[in-house]
Amino acid sequence: MGTVMKLKPLVVATTLTSFTLLGTSSFLYASDAHEHGIAELNVAFEAKQLEIMFLSPAANLVGFEHPPETEQQEKLIVDAVHALKQGYDIIRLPKEAVCLLKEADVEQSLLESHSSGHEEEHEHEKEHEHEEEHEHEKEHESGHSDFTVHYQFVCSKPEMLTGFTTGLFEQFPMIESIRYKMVSHEGQQGGELLPSKGDVHIKQ
Numbered sequence: 001m002g003t004v005m006k007l008k009p010l011v012v013a014t015t016l017t018s019f020t021l022l023g024t025s026s027f028l029y030a031s032d033a034h035e036h037g038i039a040e041l042n043v044a045f046e047a048k049q050l051e052i053m054f055l056s057p058a059a060n061l062v063g064f065e066h067p068p069e070t071e072q073q074e075k076l077i078v079d080a081v082h083a084l085k086q087g088y089d090i091i092r093l094p095k096e097a098v099c100l101l102k103e104a105d106v107e108q109s110l111l112e113s114h115s116s117g118h119e120e121e122h123e124h125e126k127e128h129e130h131e132e133e134h135e136h137e138k139e140h141e142s143g144h145s146d147f148t149v150h151y152q153f154v155c156s157k158p159e160m161l162t163g164f165t166t167g168l169f170e171q172f173p174m175i176e177s178i179r180y181k182m183v184s185h186e187g188q189q190g191g192e193l194l195p196s197k198g199d200v201h202i203k204q
């Protein structure tokens with residue numbers, strides 16, 4: 001019996017690390033806080049991938065947290081969703097990092113009907129149907145409602161990704177402050193973004 005099993009411990013360790021950074025939904029959905037004027041940005045940066053989760057009370061984005069009662073209110077919601085999907089405006093990355101927006105997924109419960117019938121959205125609805133129903137119940141009970149936006153960028157020169165600024169304060173002036181958390185190979189960092197100080201520095 002001359003066979004020796006090769007365990008490749010380094011490869012295993014790398015794989016586990018990737019899992020920990022990007023696969024931990026508990027990090028990206030870290031908080032249940034709902035405070036008007038305050039929003040949250042949770043960032044995970046791993047290899048070429050930049051994952052960003054933006055959470056905000058609907059009040060910060062549209063000015064109310066109930067299903068639309070007028071056409072004007074409905075338009076405010078549609079406009080907010082549209083603005084949030086413009087990932088390059090919301091998260092302004094250095095050109096040198098050559099980052100491509102792969103996904104900008106906006107979830108909100110004020111408008112139940114989804115206007116666009118993408119296959120992906122249907123899949124998503126099906127997957128989260130149960131979960132979302134519970135969320136809705138919870139939100140309706142409390143009278144509050146949140147927007148959750150997930151952005152995924154892939155950068156071909158991640159070493160040039162030294163930070164980013166956000167267009168959120170310009171787009172949504174009712175946001176007073178954004179608490180951010182970031183996890184990368186450099187560890188965790190966090191802080192507060194303000195309209196006067198809206199840039200996130202990424203340690204590399």
Ligand SMILES: [Zn+2]
Nearest residue numbers: 057065144145
């Ligand atoms: Zn609220």
